[in-house]
Amino acid sequence: MRHLLSTRDLGREGAIRLLDVAEDMADTQQREVKKLPTLRGKTVVNLFFEDSTRTRISFEAAAKRLSADVINFSAKGSSVSKGESLKDTAQTLQAMGADAVVIRHPASGAPQTLATSGWIDAGILNAGDGTHEHPTQALLDAFTIRKRVHGDASRGRGLDGLSVTIVGDILHSRVARSNVWLLTTLGATVTLVAPPTLVPVDTRLWPVTVGYDLDEAITAGPDVVMMLRIQAERMHDAFFPNTREYARRWGLGDGRLARLEPTTIVMHPGPMNRGLEISAAAADSPMSTVREQVTNGVSVRMAALYLLLSGDREN
Amino acid sequence: MSTTTYLISGAALPDGSRTDILLKDGLIAELGTGLSAAGAERIDANGLVALPGLVDLHTHLREPGYEQSETVLSGTRAAAAGGFTAVFAMANTSPVADTAGVVEQVLSLGEQSGYATVQPIGAVTVGLGGERLAELGAMAASRARVRVFSDDGSCVWDPVLMRRALEYVKSFDGVIAQHAQEPRLTVGAQMNEGAVSGELGLTGWPAVAEESIIARDVLLAEHVGSRLHICHVSTAGSVDVLRWAKARGIRVTAEVTPHHLLLDEELVRSFDARYKVNPPLRRREDVLALREALADGTIDIVATDHAPHPVESKDCEWDAAANGMVGLESALSVVHASVVETDQLGWADVARVLSSAPAAIGRISSHGQGIVAGASAQVTLYDPNASRDFSTADLAGQGVNSPYIGRTLPGRVLATFHNGAATVLDGMLRPSDEVGAASQKAAHV
Ligand SMILES: [Zn+2]
Ligand SMILES: [Zn+2]
Numbered sequence: 001m002r003h004l005l006s007t008r009d010l011g012r013e014g015a016i017r018l019l020d021v022a023e024d025m026a027d028t029q030q031r032e033v034k035k036l037p038t039l040r041g042k043t044v045v046n047l048f049f050e051d052s053t054r055t056r057i058s059f060e061a062a063a064k065r066l067s068a069d070v071i072n073f074s075a076k077g078s079s080v081s082k083g084e085s086l087k088d089t090a091q092t093l094q095a096m097g098a099d100a101v102v103i104r105h106p107a108s109g110a111p112q113t114l115a116t117s118g119w120i121d122a123g124i125l126n127a128g129d130g131t132h133e134h135p136t137q138a139l140l141d142a143f144t145i146r147k148r149v150h151g152d153a154s155r156g157r158g159l160d161g162l163s164v165t166i167v168g169d170i171l172h173s174r175v176a177r178s179n180v181w182l183l184t185t186l187g188a189t190v191t192l193v194a195p196p197t198l199v200p201v202d203t204r205l206w207p208v209t210v211g212y213d214l215d216e217a218i219t220a221g222p223d224v225v226m227m228l229r230i231q232a233e234r235m236h237d238a239f240f241p242n243t244r245e246y247a248r249r250w251g252l253g254d255g256r257l258a259r260l261e262p263t264t265i266v267m268h269p270g271p272m273n274r275g276l277e278i279s280a281a282a283a284d285s286p287m288s289t290v291r292e293q294v295t296n297g298v299s300v301r302m303a304a305l306y307l308l309l310s311g312d313r314e315n
Numbered sequence: 316m317s318t319t320t321y322l323i324s325g326a327a328l329p330d331g332s333r334t335d336i337l338l339k340d341g342l343i344a345e346l347g348t349g350l351s352a353a354g355a356e357r358i359d360a361n362g363l364v365a366l367p368g369l370v371d372l373h374t375h376l377r378e379p380g381y382e383q384s385e386t387v388l389s390g391t392r393a394a395a396a397g398g399f400t401a402v403f404a405m406a407n408t409s410p411v412a413d414t415a416g417v418v419e420q421v422l423s424l425g426e427q428s429g430y431a432t433v434q435p436i437g438a439v440t441v442g443l444g445g446e447r448l449a450e451l452g453a454m455a456a457s458r459a460r461v462r463v464f465s466d467d468g469s470c471v472w473d474p475v476l477m478r479r480a481l482e483y484v485k486s487f488d489g490v491i492a493q494h495a496q497e498p499r500l501t502v503g504a505q506m507n508e509g510a511v512s513g514e515l516g517l518t519g520w521p522a523v524a525e526e527s528i529i530a531r532d533v534l535l536a537e538h539v540g541s542r543l544h545i546c547h548v549s550t551a552g553s554v555d556v557l558r559w560a561k562a563r564g565i566r567v568t569a570e571v572t573p574h575h576l577l578l579d580e581e582l583v584r585s586f587d588a589r590y591k592v593n594p595p596l597r598r599r600e601d602v603l604a605l606r607e608a609l610a611d612g613t614i615d616i617v618a619t620d621h622a623p624h625p626v627e628s629k630d631c632e633w634d635a636a637a638n639g640m641v642g643l644e645s646a647l648s649v650v651h652a653s654v655v656e657t658d659q660l661g662w663a664d665v666a667r668v669l670s671s672a673p674a675a676i677g678r679i680s681s682h683g684q685g686i687v688a689g690a691s692a693q694v695t696l697y698d699p700n701a702s703r704d705f706s707t708a709d710l711a712g713q714g715v716n717s718p719y720i721g722r723t724l725p726g727r728v729l730a731t732f733h734n735g736a737a738t739v740l741d742g743m744l745r746p747s748d749e750v751g752a753a754s755q756k757a758a759h760v
Contacts, residue, residue, distance in 0.1 A: 087630055113632050177516060
């Protein structure tokens with residue numbers, strides 16, 4: 001794997017391979033000594049142009065457990081925020097001998113620009129770009145679903161036959177985009193539920209069904225319900241009237257939770273707004289995978305770094 | 316005075332007929348076959364099309380104020396390389412061209428350059444601020460004789476201000492050239508809003524933001540009986556509104572850029588900032604509608620919206636990149652590729668949309684007269700059978716932000732004559748001192 005920029009251009013085989021490697025990584029994390037020598041001597045740079053402690057420490061843990069050297073480059077408060085360009089930063093990292101760059105950037109497409117510009121030879125791993133994609137989040141979501149459904153028999157399997165309903169701010173969500181492509185590539189059926197203001201104006205090319213009614217979606221009995229974080233500030237741009245109305249119409253409250261089959265998987269990429277898009281009861285119920293998602297995030301990111309940095313970098 | 320006399324032999328006129336053309340003392344002195352002239356420099360134009368010198372109603376020359384992007388000299392060199400003999404210079408310079416002093420300065424810079432006639436456009440509002448009318452009358456009465464006014468880069472959004480501007484310029488036969496972009500609908504916009512923007516997660520620039528302003532403004536122009544020009548029409552819906560307005564007899568004209576005739580939004584998937592432009596590249600359906608509208612006259616002209624930027628403004632992530640493309644050097648080839656090769660326009664139509672019609676809209680008489688005896692000698696010789704892999708070597712201005720680099724384009728400008736003096740010969744720009752000197756002489760005829 002040369003880069004990991006999006007799930008849209010990830011094929012089914014490649015995705016399953018990555019999830020299987022993540023299974024291997026997860027196994028090693030059960031051992032007493034968690035650290036593997038695999039990436040000794042490799043340098044991984046976490047280049048974060050947006051604050052995201054959760055994602056950064058997940059990548060940092062992943063790289064360190066593979067014995068890579070980790071450099072955290074927070075662009076906030078550094079020369080970058082004083083006008084240094086992405087190009088100059090990239091060339092600096094090139095000069096430092098970075099083997100992989102994990103980039104989080106507020107501009108959609110910035111990782112792709114980095115990967116195709118010729119400024120740097122390192123493998124580029126997209127850790128979230130604008131409202132475009134967040135591939136490792138989708139991969140850890142897929143991993144989590146697969147593990148819940150197939151348990152120890154997960155290896156080699158897709159998500160065929162499963163129905164996943166993603167609820168919330170689709171328009172601004174890179175998590176939703178990456179999940180739409182990856183989950184459908186793996187054979188799942190995806191339904192999006194959101195206020196019409198928070199769905200892109202034209203989703204004809206997306207392999208999904210779009211609905212506006214969460215109760216209807218719950219009646220349909222999905223295998224997975226994934227709640228997205230809603231930013232309360234969106235109400236100032238008239239995307240919805242206020243948080244109370246949002247919670248009532250599109251939140252997973254206790255009433256809706258009770259109507260779900262007990263086998264339903266309830267997911268949230270975090271950080272959660274408890275009481276807004278998800279109730280405390282839903283977040284803490286046995287149906288919820290919120291904490292597993294965090295654990296699995298490290299395994300999936302270990303797999304991504306491993307595939308990026310070991311062996312052939314051709315395909 | 317003694318500028319060089321040129322005898323162009325065997326050229327094909329836009330109507331397909333073949334002729335020799337004698338350029339003498341800044342005029343097209345004679346047309347016909349078997350012409351001879353003692354001491355004339357002969358140019359073999361067999362296989363070439365002779366077009367009237369091209370006129371661009373929409374050029375950003377960046378001077379004064381943004382000389383790191385382009386100067387009047389470098390921009391008019393780009394114009395000459397593309398076969399243009401006149402360019403209308405947009406007002407969004409620094410200082411803004413909102414006074415007689417600034418438009419006269421731009422006019423003088425053009426006269427010194429000599430590569431093309433530079434006709435300044437005046438700002439509609441002070442500092443392009445959209446609040447108070449600029450001194451439209453003073454600019455019209457100045458030596459620059461401004462007739463086209465535009466806040467291009469910004470939309471004249473306030474309907475009252477737009478109404479007043481349309482009314483006010485009637486007294487000197489002016490026209491308001493509107494950059495149609497509803498500002499509230501396009502806050503933070505990065506590309507056309509539609510299927511691709513949704514997928515890429517880029518903030519959308521909806522077609523309705525253009526169409527709603529055009530609809531409003533054609534109705535305003537009708538109400539006050541004024542002339543309105545719409546810059547860079549980019550959507551199929553805008554074409555429908557314009558078609559309706561013209562059928563109603565409203566005095567509206569419209570331009571389309573070469574890039575909106577050839578390129579579509581799929582290119583944005585590369586996140587290559589060379590494709591970032593305002594208005595943005597649209598859907599393929601829009602591209603096809605624009606070609607049709609140009610062919611049936613709903614859109615009157617092609618204008619480049621030549622917008623040079625320094626390298627670093629494009630060598631970055633998409634959101635941070637500047638809007639705009641250079642277009643003068645490639646315009647004729649792009650028109651050739653998009654509407655001539657598809658048989659929608661013939662060369663006579665090209666002469667209309669790139670020369671006579673823009674000159675008429677902008678009310679300049681020294682250009683756009685066509686290739687007729689007695690007209691001022693603005694001539695472009697174009698090889699329609701050539702083909703070139705477009706590269707930075709084809710660019711003559713300071714900007715290299717061309718979306719065509721790496722593409723194969725048809726045709727090639729082999730010679731350009733501005734006021735009878737060669738600015739391009741054998742496909743090469745003539746040196747600045749020679750062109751400047753010829754221009755000074757011509758000015759003292
Ligand atoms: Zn404009
Ligand atoms: Zn412009």
